[in-house]
Amino acid sequence: MSTLHNTAPDTPAGNHGSTGVSTPAFSPLYQQIKGLILQSLEAGEWRPGELIPSEMELAARFKVSQGTVRKAIDELAAENLVMRRQGKGTFVATHAAQQVQYRFLKLHPDAGDLQGEGRAERHILDCRRLRAPAEVARALALRTGDAVMHVRRILSFAGIPTILEDIWLPGNAFKGLTVEQMSNYQGPTYAMFELDYGVRMVRADEKIRAVLPDAEQAQLLGIPSTTPLLSVERTAFTYNDVPMELRRGLYRTDTHHYRNALN
């Protein structure tokens, strides 16, 4: 029963690696519990949108107090991996959830507090399997030449083409992705990834630059190639910091802006 306590005399559970100790690496119980819950999430024991066991149940399963499970879940909730709802339970987070749709999209219309404003219309230009260029392979932790899926699409708001996006996905995980799939699914693309491919994007990094479009890009967006655009290069990760998507967006910022909250 004490395999988790690293204060236990014989079977400490901390990271007592057999390697030369460089860090004490004390890990509190609730962190270990968090790790176990995380494993279950990765393994798909509970799927996106589903209810996970109650705090009491988990406490019983792991032989710790409710408070300890609570603190573990607190952190998972802070990282948007689960969502708590008082009176109902704790749910596995999903991009399909109404409250957090388009969580990663930071482009907002300048005026419109009418953020509903009619969701983006998507126009898929291309969707094909190809060999990963060096840069894409690096971002996705693949080898150059490995199979990747590539999607190119345009997002329009109120009929105005606003975002030109290139998306690269690991070929293995996204085998068989089609234009129809990208077009027809209602709601966030990331929700479709969860549903159809069991891949849940958990966090992302973005690198932002100001650029001028080349002739093709300008033409696709219907703007002169002297209009400066935001280049947003996003790497999205699943559990365990595994990169699962590289996305390069060109954003028009004459009617929209990228909004960021600094804390």
Place this chain on the structure above:
Amino acid sequence: MSTLHNTAPDTPAGNHGSTGVSTPAFSPLYQQIKGLILQSLEAGEWRPGELIPSEMELAARFKVSQGTVRKAIDELAAENLVMRRQGKGTFVATHAAQQVQYRFLKLHPDAGDLQGEGRAERHILDCRRLRAPAEVARALALRTGDAVMHVRRILSFAGIPTILEDIWLPGNAFKGLTVEQMSNYQGPTYAMFELDYGVRMVRADEKIRAVLPDAEQAQLLGIPSTTPLLSVERTAFTYNDVPMELRRGLYRTDTHHYRNALN
């Protein structure tokens, strides 16, 4: 002793406004404690960088358990208003702290993992008092024509002018700001604001666009006016969401990029 408990029969402390009740507005004890600590922070009872009373002391002061104070401080720490250090105590956050310097600056060199890389050299172009244009007044919650301080400066990295920045500050709070002050202070400008004006920036919002510089801007940065730049418009707030700075930066993104973490 029970003025804080809104479960107390007679003197509930919740937001029982005399206005028509639209929200139950139940507010847990730890939130109320957080509010009280916040008041002390605003009032300057403890100054940036200073140690605040221990959890036990605060628990005694507010007549609650340590755990409740703890949860209040947890939230303050999560919002970067205080910093905990095990074994030492809890400190009022400051932009002068080594660990969080330039917390709001998201522009990073492309290659240099050498993030030390020699801090920015500042070149102050201008610093004068003037009457607030409409747009500035709106952002700072002033009236058009109210006095504001305006600073224009260039930040260079490795000798290359990279950021052209215009800063507007409320004239009242920043009376007497000089070029020398802006130039001479070593370390973050926000740390100087804390030290010399008792104004601590707590959070900020940024609106980002891609733009082309006008002739003057291009000349100041030493680039052709066909080079697209990042326009970063920041509103920074002190306690209580009071806006205290409007800043408009033009960032070169040929050698640097704006980095953002999406959670």
Place this chain on the structure above:
DNA sequence: GAGTGGTCTAGACCACGCG
């Protein structure tokens, strides 16, 4: 009314920093 998350308490013990 039963079940879930949320709050609050009191007490014990641990890890850390410093004199």
Place this chain on the structure above:
DNA sequence: GCGTGGTCTAGACCACTCA
């Protein structure tokens, strides 16, 4: 060795949801 924040527990009660 003391004081600080950090962890863990056990138990009571509150707020919310739903049948």
